[in-house]
Amino acid sequence: MNQSPETFDTNAIQALNDRQLRAALLNLASTFGERRKLAILSVNDWEGLRAQARSIKDETLANLDQYLEQFVLKAENNGAQIHWALNGEAAQRLILDLLKEKNVRRIVKSKSMTTEEIHLNEALERAGYAPVETDLGEWIIQLAHETPSHIVVPAIHKSKRQIAELFVEKVGIEPTDNVDELTKTARRVLRERFAEADVGISGVNFAVAETGTFLILENEGNARLTTSLPKIHIAVMGIEKVIPRLADLDVFLKLLPRSGTGQQLTAYQSLITGAKRQPDDEGPEEVHLVILDNGRSRMLAHPVTRQSLACIRCGACLNACPVYQQIGGHAYGSVYPGPIGAVITPQLSGIEKARQLPFASSLCGACREVCPVKIDIPELLLHLRAEVKQGAASRAASQTGKVSKHRIERLAFRFYAFAWSKKLTYEWGMKIARVFQRSIARKGRIGKVSGLFAGLAPALEAWTDWRDAPTIAERSFREVWREAEKTKGK
Amino acid sequence: MRVSLFVTCLIDQLWPSIGTSTVEVLRRAGCEVVFDERQTCCGQPAFNTGYRSEAQRLAKRFIEIFEETDSEAIVSPSGSCTAMVHHFQELFPDDENWRNRARAIAERTFEFGSFLVKVLNVDNVGASFRGRVTWHDACHGLRDLQIHSEPRRLIQNVKGAEFVELANADACCGFGGTFSVKYPEISVAILDHKIAAIEQAEVRAVVSGDASCLMQIGGRLSRLGSKVQVLHLAELLASNE
Ligand code: SF4
Numbered sequence: 043m044n045q046s047p048e049t050f051d052t053n054a055i056q057a058l059n060d061r062q063l064r065a066a067l068l069n070l071a072s073t074f075g076e077r078r079k080l081a082i083l084s085v086n087d088w089e090g091l092r093a094q095a096r097s098i099k100d101e102t103l104a105n106l107d108q109y110l111e112q113f114v115l116k117a118e119n120n121g122a123q124i125h126w127a128l129n130g131e132a133a134q135r136l137i138l139d140l141l142k143e144k145n146v147r148r149i150v151k152s153k154s155m156t157t158e159e160i161h162l163n164e165a166l167e168r169a170g171y172a173p174v175e176t177d178l179g180e181w182i183i184q185l186a187h188e189t190p191s192h193i194v195v196p197a198i199h200k201s202k203r204q205i206a207e208l209f210v211e212k213v214g215i216e217p218t219d220n221v222d223e224l225t226k227t228a229r230r231v232l233r234e235r236f237a238e239a240d241v242g243i244s245g246v247n248f249a250v251a252e253t254g255t256f257l258i259l260e261n262e263g264n265a266r267l268t269t270s271l272p273k274i275h276i277a278v279m280g281i282e283k284v285i286p287r288l289a290d291l292d293v294f295l296k297l298l299p300r301s302g303t304g305q306q307l308t309a310y311q312s313l314i315t316g317a318k319r320q321p322d323d324e325g326p327e328e329v330h331l332v333i334l335d336n337g338r339s340r341m342l343a344h345p346v347t348r349q350s351l352a353c354i355r356c357g358a359c360l361n362a363c364p365v366y367q368q369i370g371g372h373a374y375g376s377v378y379p380g381p382i383g384a385v386i387t388p389q390l391s392g393i394e395k396a397r398q399l400p401f402a403s404s405l406c407g408a409c410r411e412v413c414p415v416k417i418d419i420p421e422l423l424l425h426l427r428a429e430v431k432q433g434a435a436s437r438a439a440s441q442t443g444k445v446s447k448h449r450i451e452r453l454a455f456r457f458y459a460f461a462w463s464k465k466l467t468y469e470w471g472m473k474i475a476r477v478f479q480r481s482i483a484r485k486g487r488i489g490k491v492s493g494l495f496a497g498l499a500p501a502l503e504a505w506t507d508w509r510d511a512p513t514i515a516e517r518s519f520r521e522v523w524r525e526a527e528k529t530k531g532k
Numbered sequence: 533m534r535v536s537l538f539v540t541c542l543i544d545q546l547w548p549s550i551g552t553s554t555v556e557v558l559r560r561a562g563c564e565v566v567f568d569e570r571q572t573c574c575g576q577p578a579f580n581t582g583y584r585s586e587a588q589r590l591a592k593r594f595i596e597i598f599e600e601t602d603s604e605a606i607v608s609p610s611g612s613c614t615a616m617v618h619h620f621q622e623l624f625p626d627d628e629n630w631r632n633r634a635r636a637i638a639e640r641t642f643e644f645g646s647f648l649v650k651v652l653n654v655d656n657v658g659a660s661f662r663g664r665v666t667w668h669d670a671c672h673g674l675r676d677l678q679i680h681s682e683p684r685r686l687i688q689n690v691k692g693a694e695f696v697e698l699a700n701a702d703a704c705c706g707f708g709g710t711f712s713v714k715y716p717e718i719s720v721a722i723l724d725h726k727i728a729a730i731e732q733a734e735v736r737a738v739v740s741g742d743a744s745c746l747m748q749i750g751g752r753l754s755r756l757g758s759k760v761q762v763l764h765l766a767e768l769l770a771s772n773e
Contacts, residue, residue, distance in 0.1 A: 055717055364704045368721040402715065404708025404722070405580060407675035421622075427582030455578050459586035462541070462572040463593050472545050487754055504713040508720040509751030512546045519544045519551035523567050 045375040047387055047396035053373035054402075060370075063199050067367050070198055074361040077304020078412070084306060085296060095293050096416045099352035102284055103342060109251040109284045110333070116254025120316025122329040129336050130160035136332060137162065137243075137276060138169050144274060144328075146240035152258070152265035153177035154245025155193060155355055156278045156334060158377045159390070162243070173243065174235045176264035178228055185212045191371030191379065194302045194357035199370055232264070242268035242326070246279035247354070248294060252287045254315065256331070259298065261309040269312060275326040277314070281338050282351035294354060297414035302356035337390045346425045350386050352415045359409035359419060365402055374399060381409035385422040393429055400426035469520070476514045483513045533652070534564045536601045538608040538617075538641070541573040542743045550743060553770035554609045554644055561654045570597050576616040579623070580709045588623045592630065595620065595637050605651065606637070609644040609766045611673025611742045617641045618676065643673055645741050645765050649682035659769045660691035663736030666698045668726070668749065670742035674702055683741055683765055690768060698738075699729045707748035723752050730760055737761040739768050 045053045057063060082088045102109050114124050125140075127133035141149075149166065151157065151173050163184070166173045175184040179197035183190060185208050190196030197205070206224060209215050215227050244265055249256040256277060258265045269275045285294065299305040318325040341347045360366045360380030371379030376387040376396065384403060388396040400423045409419040434448045461467040482488050488502070488511040496503035505511055535558060543550045555565050575590030594617070598606055608614045618641070620634035648654045667687060673679040687695050706712065706722030713719075726749060730738050738760055740746050750762035 051715065054715065058717055058721055364706065364722045365718055368718055400582075401711065402718075404671070404704050404706055404711045404719070406671035406704035406708065408671075408704065411675055424580065424582070427580070428584045429582075431582035431584075451581075452583070455581065455583045455586050458573075459575075459578060459583070459589045463589055465570045465572065468541075468572045487751075489755075501710075501713040504716045505751070508716055508755065509723075509748065510754040511751060512747055514545050515548050517548060519539050519548035520567075520569050522548050522552060523555075524569070 045372055047375040047391070047399055050373060050375060050398040050402055053375055054369045057369040057373045062201055063370050064368065066198055066201065067370050070192075070195065071361050071367045074302070074304055074358075078301060078358060078361070079304075081300035081304045081306060085300070091293060091296060092414055092416050095297055095354075095414060096352060098285060098290050098293060099415055102286055103282070103348055103351055106281065106284065106342060109286055110281060113249050113251040113254055113284050114333075116251070117249075117256070117316065117331060118254070120254045121319065122254070122316050122331050125330060125332045127160075127332055127334045127336070130334075133160045133278065133332055133334050133336070134162060134165040137278075138165065140276065140330060141166075141169075141171070141241065144241070146274065147171070148235070148239045149173040149241045149243060150235050150239040150268050150272065151175050151180075151243045152245070152260065152268040153180045153196065154243070154278060155190075155377060156245045156280055157243060158190060160278070160334065160336065162278070174232070174239075176232050176235065176268055177260070178225070178262060178264075181228060181232065182208065185209075189372065189377065192357060192360055193355050193378065193380075193382075194360075199372070236267050236271050239268075239272040241274045241276060242270075242272040243276045243278070244269050246277050246283050246331075247298070248285050248291060249279055249283045250286075250288050250291065251284050255288070255313050256283075257291070258312045258314070259295075259308040259310070260312075261303075261305075263310055266310050266312050269314060270325050273326055274328045274330070275314075275317075276330045276332065278332045278334060280334050280336070280351075282353075298354050298356045301358040301412065301414040302361075341386075341389050346421065347389060349417050350382075350389060350422060352417055353382055353386070354415060355382075356414060358412040358414065359417075362408040362412045364404065364406060364408065374402075381419045381423075382417070385419055385426060388426055388430075393426065393433060397430045397433070400430060469518075472514060472518065476516075479513055486513055487511065488513060533562070533605065534566065534603045535605045535607045535647075536598060536603040537565055537567045538571060538574075538598070538606050538613065539567065540608060540610045540613045540743065542747070543609060546747070547743055547764070550609055550764040550766050553764070553766040554607070556770045557644075557648070557657050557659075557766055558607065560657050561648060561652050563652075566601060566603055568597055568601050574613045574616045576613060577709055579616065579619065584623060591620045591623050591634065595630075595633050598637055598641075599633065604640065605647065606641040607644055607647050608641065609741070609743070609764060611643050611670045611677055611679060612744060614641055614643040615672040615676035643677055643679060643741060645683040645686055646673075646677065646679045649685060655682075655685045656689040657686070657769050658691075659689075659771050660773050661693040661737075661768055661771045662773050663692075664694045664696055664734065665690075665737045665739055665763075665768065666696050666730065666733045666735045667701055668698060668705065668730075668738055668740040668745060669702045670740055670745045671704050673741050679741070683739075686765065686769060687739060690771075692773065693768070696733050696735060698733055700725060705745045705748050707744050709744070712748060719748075720752070723748060727752055727756070727758075731758065735760060737763045737768070739763045739765055741765045 175181045182197045191199045246256045247259045299308045317329040341350050363381045366380040374383050384399040405420050491506045539551045575587035579587035618638045621631050624630040705726045706719040746762045
């Protein structure tokens with residue numbers, strides 16, 4: 043189940059053969075797509091709101107150092123303890139040290155992509171802890187030893203039956219297909235975990251610089267319990283989660299749930315401003331905030347990649363993406379799937395490891411159309427494609443011997459750019475191709491190509507495996523035009 | 533109005549009839565049409581695959597050729613190639629001179645259908661066609677150039693043609709340039725949703741403004757032995773049945 047971005051091609055084919063998965067994805071896309079459209083109608087000026095959100099993000103990212111500093115000062119004043127982590131390992135170490143120092147054993151977690159990103163659960167388990175995910179979907183995939191396949195709906199790939207079987211096996215209930223029964227089971231087990239936990243670990247949706255408050259949005263109440271019942275609360279956030287003012291929340295709280303799940307508002311919004319102050323207050327005694335870079339400042343440096351940090355993880359681009367709709371999240375082999383995953387994974391984990399992902403898109407632009415913060419994902423994909431090709435070129439230059447696929451492609455594009463920048467070579471090239479195609483064309487089309495031609499033109503083979511190809515016309519448009527001009531002149 | 537044609541390499545070589553239909557319709561709409569034979573390709577395949585310097589080379593050439601033609605507008609029967617011309621500026625991040633020249637060219641480059649409706653104010657070209665037809669929104673026309681109602685208006689004014697809206701008209705057909713051969717399985721999985729909707733619409737022809745989508749959709753329809761025809765908007769508007 044642990045797929046990697048390096049094998050995206052084979053992961054994808056595996057996913058395409060999973061009928062259950064594809065039925066679930068089809069359902070996800072249409073349900074959330076429809077709900078999103080309806081939810082948007084309940085806002086007066088959706089486009090204006092999007093533009094406003096983007097400009098808030100742009101302003102924040104342009105002055106991220108200042109806003110982070112302001113947020114940290116305020117949060118410390120509120121009694122939160124701040125920790126900085128340059129990368130995932132640093133964050134893991136920090137959290138493990140903290141747990142040891144506080145001598146805690148039992149950990150509950152609420153759904154957080156950032157802790158998935160730094161593989162916190164694995165690190166905790168290696169150190170002998172048994173952290174319990176308390177978001178229902180997240181708990182299900184934890185029981186199944188899987189990773190989330192969607193940012194917002196982590197267990198979307200699992201059917202009711204699979205979940206029931208999982209509960210029978212792992213929780214020891216009697217076989218049932220009653221959803222109520224399953225939810226009750228989850229509630230019962232998770233309640234016990236909440237009651238005995240010493241530490242709650244969560245993510246952060248927004249961090250308000252003006253007040254030092256941070257926010258978590260959710261629908262089940264587990265985040266609220268995670269952050270308030272245990273004595274210690276540890277929240278992990280990326281540096282990009284900061285927004286300047288409390289009033290800006292108005293914009294984002296309208297955009298995020300509508301874009302992601304088509305809700306007007308999530309069922310719970312927990313605003314956390316420090317630890318408890320008086321002995322009689324409710325809430326944790328200690329609040330720790332781990333602020334994570336992990337490649338983000340690299341994204342910040344370039345004006346094109348910077349917009350990746352505007353993402354509010356609503357998941358709308360996943361639901362709208364035709365590629366995600368066919369293959370789901372696991373095929374991307376990383377924590378962040380879909381269009382936004384295809385652009386941030388290569389930036390987070392290094393472009394070499396994830397070099398297939400920027401190409402895993404038809405560039406249809408549906409993601410850009412739905413993104414509430416107007417991230418131009420196609421622009422980012424194109425930017426990263428150029429980077430991949432540059433990297434591949436330098437790799438190929440240092441290579442001797444074996445001719446790589448990339449070198450053939452590069453050669454083909456060089457040849458194309460050369461030949462097609464001259465009228466003569468363009469016209470003659472096409473005339474020659476016209477002669478060549480005679481051996482494979484039938485009745486004006488080219489069916490499945492194999493044998494010698496497939497070896498010569500792998501692209502033609504890949505195309506004609508599934509689709510007929512058109513033939514080069516007997517006379518090109520320019521030839522027709524030339525002739526018409528000649529007769530006109532006579 | 534004097535317009536220069538940008539015919540795009542796919543149309544030039546594979547479907548010259550789309551080119552001749554474009555000329556015919558533009559003339560009917562009162563345009564004088566010129567065609568510079570030096571033109572080849574806008575560089576879109578290279579740009580979309582990450583080969584920026586190759587794309588730049590073709591873009592520069594394109595700009596030089598079309599700067600020299602004396603015409604009020606450049607018209608192309610392809611949404612994605614028109615969109616590529618509008619993207620030219622991005623190829624010159626450090627060169628203001630070329631960026632400005634690219635912008636000037638982009639400002640007078642239009643996609644065929646939207647040019648008729650938006651620039652010429654023509655939504656009936658006197659065409660006729662027998663039977664039900666439907667429209668596939670090509671992604672670049674739709675989302676880069678915001679073309680939505682124009683082709684529908686043009687089709688609805690074709691005598692004898694009965695227009696039906698496709699259930700997933702605005703969904704990608706899965707072509708995506710080199711995506712279609714890099715990931716043919718995913719490409720075709722996406723395509724097959726489009727094909728199912730087309731078959732369900734029970735039409736004689738599916739019409740679009742982008743030859744590459746028509747190649748993808750038509751190639752699959754043909755492989756599956758379907759009777760549904762693929763037509764470029766220009767061909768439909770030039771038809772006289
Ligand atoms: S990129 Fe945009 S649409 Fe996708 S998850 Fe982020 S905010 Fe949502």
